[in-house]
Amino acid sequence: MSGLRTLLRDRRAAAGFLVLACCGTLALLAPLVAPADPLAQQDVLATRYLAPLAESPAGVRHWLGTDAFGRDVLSRLLYGARISLAVGLLSVAVSLLVGMAVGVLAAALGGVAERTLMAATDAALAMPRIVLLLALITLWEPSLALVVLVLGFTGWMPLARLARAEVKGVLGRPFVDAARASGVGRGRLVWRHVLPNATTSVMVAAALGVGNAIMLEAGLSFLGLGIPAPAPSWGNMIASGREALVNAPWIATFPGLAVVVTVIATSLIADGARDMLDPRTREGGGAGAVS
Amino acid sequence: MLGRIVRRLGLGLGIVFVVVTLTFILISLAPGDPARLWVGPGAGQEELTAARRALGLDHPLPLRYAAWLADFARGRWGTSIAQQRPVARVIADALPHTLVLSLSSLLVTYLFGLLIGVIQAMKRRSLLDTGLTVGTLLVYGMPAYWLAIMLVLVFAYGAARFDWPVWLQFPAMGVAGLDADFLSPWDRVADRARHLVLPLATLGAIGAAGTARFVRGSVLDVRGQEFVRTARAKGLPASAVELRHVLRNALLPVVTLLGLSLPALFSGTVFVEVIFAWPGMGRVMVDAVGARDYPIVMATTAIFAMLVVLGNLLADLLYAVADPRLRGETR
Numbered sequence: 001m002s003g004l005r006t007l008l009r010d011r012r013a014a015a016g017f018l019v020l021a022c023c024g025t026l027a028l029l030a031p032l033v034a035p036a037d038p039l040a041q042q043d044v045l046a047t048r049y050l051a052p053l054a055e056s057p058a059g060v061r062h063w064l065g066t067d068a069f070g071r072d073v074l075s076r077l078l079y080g081a082r083i084s085l086a087v088g089l090l091s092v093a094v095s096l097l098v099g100m101a102v103g104v105l106a107a108a109l110g111g112v113a114e115r116t117l118m119a120a121t122d123a124a125l126a127m128p129r130i131v132l133l134l135a136l137i138t139l140w141e142p143s144l145a146l147v148v149l150v151l152g153f154t155g156w157m158p159l160a161r162l163a164r165a166e167v168k169g170v171l172g173r174p175f176v177d178a179a180r181a182s183g184v185g186r187g188r189l190v191w192r193h194v195l196p197n198a199t200t201s202v203m204v205a206a207a208l209g210v211g212n213a214i215m216l217e218a219g220l221s222f223l224g225l226g227i228p229a230p231a232p233s234w235g236n237m238i239a240s241g242r243e244a245l246v247n248a249p250w251i252a253t254f255p256g257l258a259v260v261v262t263v264i265a266t267s268l269i270a271d272g273a274r275d276m277l278d279p280r281t282r283e284g285g286g287a288g289a290v291s
Numbered sequence: 292m293l294g295r296i297v298r299r300l301g302l303g304l305g306i307v308f309v310v311v312t313l314t315f316i317l318i319s320l321a322p323g324d325p326a327r328l329w330v331g332p333g334a335g336q337e338e339l340t341a342a343r344r345a346l347g348l349d350h351p352l353p354l355r356y357a358a359w360l361a362d363f364a365r366g367r368w369g370t371s372i373a374q375q376r377p378v379a380r381v382i383a384d385a386l387p388h389t390l391v392l393s394l395s396s397l398l399v400t401y402l403f404g405l406l407i408g409v410i411q412a413m414k415r416r417s418l419l420d421t422g423l424t425v426g427t428l429l430v431y432g433m434p435a436y437w438l439a440i441m442l443v444l445v446f447a448y449g450a451a452r453f454d455w456p457v458w459l460q461f462p463a464m465g466v467a468g469l470d471a472d473f474l475s476p477w478d479r480v481a482d483r484a485r486h487l488v489l490p491l492a493t494l495g496a497i498g499a500a501g502t503a504r505f506v507r508g509s510v511l512d513v514r515g516q517e518f519v520r521t522a523r524a525k526g527l528p529a530s531a532v533e534l535r536h537v538l539r540n541a542l543l544p545v546v547t548l549l550g551l552s553l554p555a556l557f558s559g560t561v562f563v564e565v566i567f568a569w570p571g572m573g574r575v576m577v578d579a580v581g582a583r584d585y586p587i588v589m590a591t592t593a594i595f596a597m598l599v600v601l602g603n604l605l606a607d608l609l610y611a612v613a614d615p616r617l618r619g620e621t622r
Contacts, residue, residue, distance in 0.1 A: 123306045126603065127313075128595040130558035130573075134580050135314060135588060140321055215434045219562055222436050223577065242440055242566075246448050256437035263432035274508075 006276055013272025019265035023258075027081035036060065036072035038079040038232050049248040065250045067240060076232035077254055083233045084262070087148055088214040094152025095159055096206045102156065103163025103202075107171065108190045118164065125157040133216070137225045147226055151213050162205050166198035173197075204273035211266030218259050234259050299607060303600035310596040311589060315359065318585055319352055328583050329372055346372070359589075368590045373582040378590045381575060386594065388466060389571035392490055393560050399495030400552075404502025405545070409538070411503065412510035423503070430500035436562040439493040443566070446489060461488045464568040490567045494559050498552070505548055510541040543614055550606030553599050 007013045026033060042058060050056060050066040052073075064073040106117040136150045170176065171194060179193050214234075220226035221235025229236060234255040241252025326342040327334075334342075343349045347358070362369065368378035407427065411420045430438075447463035449455075462468065468482050513519065514537050522536045523529075561573030568574075572591055579587035 123309045126303075126306045126554075126596065126599050127310050128554045128557045128592075128599055130554075130561050131314075131576065131592050131595050132317075134561070134577060135317055135592070136321075211432070216558075218434055219436055219558075222434075222562070223565065238437055238440065245440065245444055249444050252437070252440050252444075256434065256441070259434055259437065260429065260432040263434075264428055267428060267432065 007269070007273055010272030010275060012268040013276075016265040016268030016272070019261060020269075023081055023262060023265070024085060026078055027085050030075075030078040030082060034072075034075035034078045035063070036075045038071060038076040039230060041069045041071060049244065051248075052250050064254050065248065067237075067248070067251045068244055073237075073251060073254055076237060077234070077258055080232040080234045080237055080255060081258065083144070083227055083231065084214050084217060084235075084259070087144070087151065087217040088210040088262075090148045091151035091155065091213045091217075092206050092209045094149065095155040095209060096202070097156075098153065099156035099159025099206075100163050100199075100202060102160040103165075104167050104190065104195065104198075106160070107164045107167035108186070108194075114164075118161070121157050121160050124154075125161075127154075129154045129216075133220060134223075134225065137220060142220075142225050142228060144227060147217055147220060151216060155209055155213065159202055159206055159209075163198065163202045166201055167194055170194045170197045201273075204270060207273070208266055208270040211263035214262055215259060218255075295611065296604075296608065299604050303597075303604055306600055307593060307596045311360075311363070311593050312356075314589060314592045315356055318588060319355075324348075324583075363589070363593070369586040371579070371584055371587050373579065373584040373587070378586045381587060382572070382590055382594065385570060385572045385575045388569060389560060389564070389573065391487070392494070392563070392569060392571060393556055395487065395491055396494035396498060396560075397549075397556065399491060400498030400502055400556075401545075401549070403495065403499035405506055405542075407499065407503035408506025409510060411507040412514070412541075413533075415511065424507075427500040427503045430496050431504060433497060434562075435493055435497055435559040436566055438497060439489070439563055439566045442489050442492060462486050463489060466569060490563045490569055493563050494556070497559065498556065501552075502545070502548070506541070506545060509544050510537060513537050513541040516540075539613075543610065546606055546610045546613055549609070550603040553602040557595055557598070 008017065042056065048066060048068055048070045050062050050070075052063060052065040054065065055061050056066070056070075060072075062072050062074070064077065067073055067076070102117055102121060106114040109117075132154050133150055137146060140146055167190070176189065176193060179189055184193065217226055218233065218235030218238065221233045222239045224236075224239065226235050227233035237255040238252045241248070241250075241255070244251055326339055326346055326348055329346065330338050330342045340349075347355060350358070366379070368382070370376065371378055371381050374381060407423055411423050414420050443463040446459065446461045450460040462485060466483060466486050467479070468474075468486070471479055471482055474482060519532060519536050522532045527536075557573070560571065561577065563569065564571045564573035565577055572594065575587060576591040576595075578584075579591065
């Protein structure tokens, strides 16, 4: 992808990618790099609330301390990254799929179908996302799949609007007329000629959604509605740390920092991408809808 | 202009209708029986049937929906299952607290967001700009619930433990102190204000950081455009160019942002209310969802949707006022 290469030339975007790649690698390698089992509890009374860098009576060093059950915070952070990153990426993939489908269909069909689809999008956009998330997740059983689906199906609307604007912009360009004139059918025209030229900025907007989704997942877990308890997720770690805020502030601090770092990395990538896709440096329409 | 308002209001009503209908369907499809919750686990089949009848759950879904909608539209919002109080009362108690929190944080968000963003754009590429860019990015990346906890850690626990001056210590819970009823009117206002500081700081800081990032980009965008060069070329003083040409055009998209940022603001409010034990709509809703208190869930959903719709309408009108190109247009 030449777009990606151009993007990586931007220092901010490169830094963002680097940070995300590190997070991803650490998450994937969690079983190898984590100093302890994230669920292992030793002698709870002796090992709980150990400060960062402290050594347990058994001689194990806890770089980021231990939590209320004597579990190693660093290890839980690394395993939590798996869940947070997976939820972020998968839910955005769902959003992207739905958003592209709605936006492209609307732009390609036009007329009443377009107006109906876009009205539905606007209605969905006016719904406070948190209300829907809360209602859906508490009423059904919280699970990883549900969190992914719910985040995905409540985040597609901006992408649909963007996709429609982009596709419409591309549809007005001369090479589309040329393709149409040479007898290319409507489906093939959209699929082969329009889509490849309209996806870049939608992908970028989606990438920005990853940080947002991670933040929301942590928020749901924080309210006790996300990833069920013994499994570590950044959100439920913050929630459990809140109960011991005075005695062991590190339990809530580190997972929060992890969220901040991830969100900032995605924002940096989005910043770089926005400059790259700056409407004045390229031709064609659809720019107005980016903001 | 009037036609535009009426059209938008109609559209807004439609959106609220879609939202409550969707919520009703989702709630009805979800597992978990509110009647069972109401009578408790020890109740027999007879009691359960009676409870279902009392709650109106023994009718088929379309009928229940029609009946509910008719009542809801006429302002009869029913009784809270968990609290056994009229829903309207519960809402009336909670809504002012949420409005105080969200309106004041909107004020802080735009006041500081605009100020910081414009200063950054004016001093572009200076040390100040770089510092503020890093700072706003950092705060923007913070989840509201985490920033709230950190603020409590520093300004409630930390401040008390390390004997900071009293004006730097802030309460971490509720809207007023336990002794509020015994205070003089002025002290009572001060007490309320002190309780507002940490929740407001949480929402305001995150909102202002996001707005500043947006405003900076917007101002720089406009300044690079040709009509600004034209204005400079025809000999206007720099201050006039900045104020009348750059700022005015740069602030247009910020008005749209106002409407778009409302749902995010309410999300933040929900978390902040839970953490600071702020007795507003967000907390009421979180509690109601947990207790399967359907009438409350429906009412809070509807109110949040209405607030969002109203906010969008307001932003739309402001936009029309601010942008002469749209004035008089009935699009």
